[in-house]
Amino acid sequence: MLKEEMKLPAEQIDMLLNGDEATAWAVYHVEPEVVAAFPITPQTIIVERFSEFVAEGLVKTEFISVESEHSALSACVGAAAAGARAFTATAANGLQLMNEILYIASSLRLPIVMAIANRAVSGPINIHCDHTDAMNVRDAGWIMLFCEDAQEVYDSVIQAFKIAEDPRVLLPVMVNFDGFLISHTAQKVKVFKDPKVVRENFLGGPRKVVKIELMNQETELSLNPKNPVPVTFGPLDLYDYYFEHKRQQLEAMQNAHEVIKEVHEEYAKLSGRRYGDGVTVPYLLDDAEIAVVVMGSAAGTMRYVIDEMREEGIRIGLLRIRSFRPFPYADIAKYLKNVKVVGVFDRAQDQGMMGGPLFLETRAALYDLDPRPKVVNYVFGLGGRDAPPELFREAFNELVEIWKGTMRPFIKKYIGVRE
């Protein structure tokens, strides 16, 4: 909890960090009890830097070098079930290898935090950015935040621990940021001068394990041998109780929507930085006739293009989705209720789908609006394909044409690919 007498925002220093290093610094300031990770480009720098912090004795974290991502997350599951704060990081194929354990972590209600430097999934083998890796695991029951730059990565990783550990939530959190575009691009990042501000003031000390009632006795929900009643994690759960446990989990995910906003607000007081309301980040939407929706670093490029078009008198705005899970469907409908045309930009594959995942859910969120806006999909940037302002300008011009009625709306287009 923030102390009354504390000077806000707390003192910070400027550092030159890329997104991976910003993650490592955030984890250093949180100082989880356990970090288990396996290196995979473009995430590697996170654990490299963090292992240096461990070697230098700056943190007391137990650093576990494992033999695979499946083991990395399994180690975190064990640590978190024992009541520890646990962190891991991965990308692309590593995340796919974790898939089985992702569901276990969320269903056991373990507040693990994981950083993902989003990368295309093989094959063909590609190490560069797109969101397909995260989209493949979007239904695993993890809260998913998407960041726009390295500063937001530092801030989000710290917030993620508090969101995950909230008793109303108790779900793992994935902090996503674009591989290479954010992970390997250095920028000025403000970090707290005193790590205690994060560890003590913001997170309130070590993780507080929630209490539950078992056999008419209060006990910790953890594998603590001192528990008055022993707790078993992960037993068989069949047709008579599985659905009830899933229902609890679904409720927790819905609760996360407000908790993300609350934690973001509290952190904003501490840091002086805001990302919309923590769930969505609107830009020039108040009077907009045309809106674009996107996640990740492309939002910055888009704002540049939008500023240009605004100067030409075109009423266009942007809605960046920061929390993809839980998906803020009601907020999206609220922000976009007055626009006539919406372009949704997916940096992910849409194999056999009507459109990209962001498009499908955004379009569904707007279905009940009256009048209903036209919603079209653009798939861009697969495998790290460059997405310069000109690419978006061309697409935005099409949205203007649709708005004017001089172009027929379509379902989806692939942009930046050679015909």
Place this chain on the structure above:
Amino acid sequence: MTEKLPGWKEIPIAGVPFKSSLEYKTGDWRVFKPVIDDNKCIKCLMCNIYCPDMSINVKWDETKSKPLGVYVNYDYCKGCGICAEICPVKAITMVVEER
């Protein structure tokens, strides 16, 4: 079993068991139930040893040294049929459970 089960707001989260396994009666999983013919039984206790659910219990004499026979605890027997398979004198038959 027809006990009324608690709703999702009433049970602990994370799928942790909230009662002893003794209270979790697995007998309703059964499709076939073992029936023991006491006349054929030679009291070798092979079924008791092989039962994976400790659902075949032994009746002992007063001195607790001599088995008088075996009986099935149908609250937990899942009807796997291992007892019938292992019985050297075919004293156990699996019959369709009728509810």
